[in-house]
Structure formats: C-alpha cells, structure tokens
Amino acid sequence: EIVMTQSPATLSVSPGERATLSCRASQSFSTNLAWYQQKPGQAPRLLIYDVSTRATGIPARFSGSGSGTEFTLTISSLQSEDFAVYFCQQYDTWPLTFGGGTKVQIK
Amino acid sequence: QVQLVQSGAEVKEPGASVKVSCKASGYSFTGYFFHWVRQAPGQGLEWMGRINPNIDYRSYARKFRGRVTMTRDTSTSTGYMELTSLTSDDTAVYYCARESATTSTLDYWGQGTLVTVSS
Numbered sequence: 707e708i709v710m711t712q713s714p715a716t717l718s719v720s721p722g723e724r725a726t727l728s729c730r731a732s733q734s735f736s737t738n739l740a741w742y743q744q745k746p747g748q749a750p751r752l753l754i755y756d757v758s759t760r761a762t763g764i765p766a767r768f769s770g771s772g773s774g775t776e777f778t779l780t781i782s783s784l785q786s787e788d789f790a791v792y793f794c795q796q797y798d799t800w801p802l803t804f805g806g807g808t809k810v811q812i813k
Numbered sequence: 814q815v816q817l818v819q820s821g822a823e824v825k826e827p828g829a830s831v832k833v834s835c836k837a838s839g840y841s842f843t844g845y846f847f848h849w850v851r852q853a854p855g856q857g858l859e860w861m862g863r864i865n866p867n868i869d870y871r872s873y874a875r876k877f878r879g880r881v882t883m884t885r886d887t888s889t890s891t892g893y894m895e896l897t898s899l900t901s902d903d904t905a906v907y908y909c910a911r912e913s914a915t916t917s918t919l920d921y922w923g924q925g926t927l928v929t930v931s932s
Binding site: 797 | 848858859860872874875908910913917918919920922923924925
C-alpha cells in the first residue's frame with residue numbers, strides 16, 4: 707500500500723500568515739491526491755481533490771500543488787477558522803491511505 | 814441537502830461485536846459508494862472498506878478482512894458496519910462517508926460513532 711507521510715506534525719502560525727503543509731507518498735502517482743480539514747469533535751471535511759481542485763464552498767485561500775511523491779497544501783492567509791488538523795489522502799491505489807496529519811495551531 | 818446520520822456511542826467488552834448504522838438522505842443512496850473510516854483517539858484516519866449499495870459489492874482493507882462486514886438496506890438508505898472480535902485497539906470513532914461521483918474522495922461524512930472497547 708502507499709504510505710503517506712505528512713510534515714511537520716505541528717505548525718504554529720500567526721493569523722494572517724501563510725501556512726505550507728507537506729505530504730510525501732511512498733510511491734509516485736499523478737493527480738489522485740486530496741486534502742481534508744478536521745476540527746476538534748468534527749468529521750473531516752474535503753478541501754481539495756485532484757491535487758489542486760477546491761471542493762464546493764472552499765475559499766480560494768486554500769490551494770494545492772505537487773506531483774509524483776511530493777504534494778503541498780498552502781493556506782495563503784490564515785483565518786481563525788483555519789486552525790485545525792489537515793490530512794492528505796491518496797486514491798491512486800487501493801487501499802485508500804491517509805497521512806498522519808498536520809496540526810495548524812495559533813502562534 | 815446530503816446528510817449521513819450515524820447511530821450512537823457504544824461500549825463493548827473485548828471479544829464482542831459492534832454494529833454501527835449510517836442513514837443517508839438528500840441523494841440517491843444506490844448511486845454512490847459508501848465507505849467506513851475509523852480514527853483512534855488522537856490518531857489519524859484509517860480506511861476500512863467500501864460497499865456499492867446498488868449491487869452490494871464490498872471491498873475491505875486487508876487488515877480488517879475476516880472481522881468486518883459492510884451491508885446496506887436500500888429500502889431505508891442505511892449502511893451498516895459490523896466489526897467482530899473486538900480488542901482495545903478497536904477503540905475509535907467510526908465514520909461513514911460517501912464517495913464522490915467523480916473521484917475516490919469522501920465528500921460527505923457522518924458525525925462519527927465512538928466505540929469503546931473495555932472490560
């Protein structure tokens with residue numbers, strides 16, 4: 707199975723600053739990569755799919771990029787509601803696998 | 814609007830089984846794959862498997878084969894996940910989720926069901 711590794715585990719950012727989250731895959735694939743946001747006590751929410759396509763209702767400050775084994779989620783200007791845990795997920799090969807998550811916290 | 818509403822929290826003893834339900838509304842239940850994902854306390858997300866509600870086709874993660882059974886009732890638009898031979902390692906929040914129509918991403922999720930395994 708494809709192992710997804712996220713870094714850093716925790717990212718401390720001030721409101722209004724930019725956040726860059728990384729996701730590395732154990733084997734290369736093209737575009738079958740998604741990002742989810744999860745707040746405490748809530749289910750995950752789909753943010754981005756196909757590496758860079760925002761899901762319905764997701765603000766433009768969220769963007770995704772990458773290919774091969776290296777993928778990035780960028781939040782251009784952090785808002786208070788963006789402090790959460792973010793997971794990447796590959797859907798190139800079964801089984802579906804998720805990264806361990808990056809917690810974005812207030813600096 | 815699309816909604817997935819799961820059954821309530823469960824406490825089980827080691828060796829027991831648990832069956833979690835997830836009632837779908839706001840879309841055609843048989844038109845989308847239905848997944849189950851779990852999350853142990855403070856941990857990441859772990860995919861358990863999926864079912865095609867239309868043709869009752871199931872696909873399970875290797876780790877859970879032999880212990881998990883996913884079923885559905887199309888008359889009530891409800892999916893079920895049963896896990897047997899529970900151990901403390903199965904203590905987690907269990908989520909149902911709908912697969913997107915165009916990619917194998919999970920675009921709608923249930924609220925989660927906490928299953929606690931303890932003697």
